[in-house]
Amino acid sequence: MNEERELAINPIVQTSVQHNTQVVSNIRNLTASLFGVAAGTLGLESYPGFIFYLVGTLIVSSLVFALRADGKPAEYFHRPLGDLWGGDVFSGLSSFVLTWTLFYGLVRA
Amino acid sequence: MAQPVVQTIHRDPALFWWILLPITVVMVLTGILRHYAMILLQSAPKKQALPQIRQQRSLVRGINLRANANVLSPISFQARKAYMVSAYQEGKFLADPEGRGKPRPNPMSDPAAMEGIMGMMKGNMAMMVPQTLIMGWINAFFSGFVIMKLPFPLTPQFKSMLQSGVGTRDLDVRWVSSLSWYFLTLFGLQPVYNFILGSNNSANQVTQQMGQMNPGAGMMGPEQDPDKLFLNEAENLEVMEHRWILEGVEDRLLAKFAI
Numbered sequence: 001m002n003e004e005r006e007l008a009i010n011p012i013v014q015t016s017v018q019h020n021t022q023v024v025s026n027i028r029n030l031t032a033s034l035f036g037v038a039a040g041t042l043g044l045e046s047y048p049g050f051i052f053y054l055v056g057t058l059i060v061s062s063l064v065f066a067l068r069a070d071g072k073p074a075e076y077f078h079r080p081l082g083d084l085w086g087g088d089v090f091s092g093l094s095s096f097v098l099t100w101t102l103f104y105g106l107v108r109a
Numbered sequence: 110m111a112q113p114v115v116q117t118i119h120r121d122p123a124l125f126w127w128i129l130l131p132i133t134v135v136m137v138l139t140g141i142l143r144h145y146a147m148i149l150l151q152s153a154p155k156k157q158a159l160p161q162i163r164q165q166r167s168l169v170r171g172i173n174l175r176a177n178a179n180v181l182s183p184i185s186f187q188a189r190k191a192y193m194v195s196a197y198q199e200g201k202f203l204a205d206p207e208g209r210g211k212p213r214p215n216p217m218s219d220p221a222a223m224e225g226i227m228g229m230m231k232g233n234m235a236m237m238v239p240q241t242l243i244m245g246w247i248n249a250f251f252s253g254f255v256i257m258k259l260p261f262p263l264t265p266q267f268k269s270m271l272q273s274g275v276g277t278r279d280l281d282v283r284w285v286s287s288l289s290w291y292f293l294t295l296f297g298l299q300p301v302y303n304f305i306l307g308s309n310n311s312a313n314q315v316t317q318q319m320g321q322m323n324p325g326a327g328m329m330g331p332e333q334d335p336d337k338l339f340l341n342e343a344e345n346l347e348v349m350e351h352r353w354i355l356e357g358v359e360d361r362l363l364a365k366f367a368i
Contacts, residue, residue: 098297
């Protein structure tokens with residue numbers, strides 16, 4: 001049974017996919033800002049700061065995986081690997097840099 | 110090589126209250142203002158004549174038939190296909206059947222096309238004008254201050270941009286003036302708008318560009334020849350492979366409950 005036939009039998013509803021993406025991106029943006037606050041308060045500079053962000057997003061990804069997707073990402077994401085683990089990592093980077101800079105400037109420098 | 114001396118600058122705490130905070134507040138408020146301005150500027154869709162609507166809808170009908178063909182049984186799909194294809198080829202749905210084969214008029218002379226272009230222009234203006242204004246405002250009011258230190262190093266190429274108005278040659282690039290805070294807020298405030306205005310806001314330029322991908326007019330652009338679109342759609346319907354979704358459903362059902 002080829003993939004096209006499979007999609008016709010179990011269709012992917014675009015609205016639900018959009019809703020899921022929205023929920024995940026909201027979580028990511030909020031946590032990215034909070035990570036920026038944390039990194040700025042800790043006074044991390046250059047590479048440690050970005051590594052902090054990457055580690056934080058990985059933790060958030062695994063939390064989404066465990067709590068929101070109930071450990072079954074295939075039911076909530078079209079392509080679990082790309083959409084949950086890989087794709088959204090850099091979407092929150094700009095807000096992270098914003099709050100990071102703000103709090104670093106306020107607290108340290 | 111000697112370790113470079115870490116530069117420290119003692120800054121007035123009032124810089125935060127009088128520069129950083131006002132810029133941030135102004136940026137947020139501009140985004141909100143732009144969102145509502147875009148809503149106000151959106152012109153209501155114009156009323157179209159009945160044949161025009163019929164022309165559009167019948168094309169959409171063909172596309173929908175193609176997209177949802179799998180839920181139709183072969184007989185009814187064939188009947189629909191035969192009807193749609195013959196009607197398309199005869200030009201039954203055309204708004205002006207006499208105009209078949211004639212070259213299209215210049216799109217610039219068509220008022221409907223001008224409407225769409227004007228809408229896009231308005232969107233661009235609503236984006237460009239506040240940005241220019243705010244940049245001018247920041248340059249006029251807040252140039253010449255070093256307000257903050259970036260937590261990450263940058264290459265010296267950024268120096269002229271981010272330290273504009275600070276006439277110090279040897280200052281580390283990480284010390285930046287108010288304009289760079291403007292840029293940071295410009296790129297980083299999208300989530301804030303998302304939380305304030307809901308997800309489908311038009312506050313930032315990113316969503317602006319997304320919106321321009323499909324500028325209102327839909328798939329039936331006025332510059333395209335409807336007759337050609339119809340013939341094209343007829344061809345698509347002709348070559349389509351139709352598979353009924355209920356084909357072999359008994360086997361699938363039995364396989365599902367056999368375990």
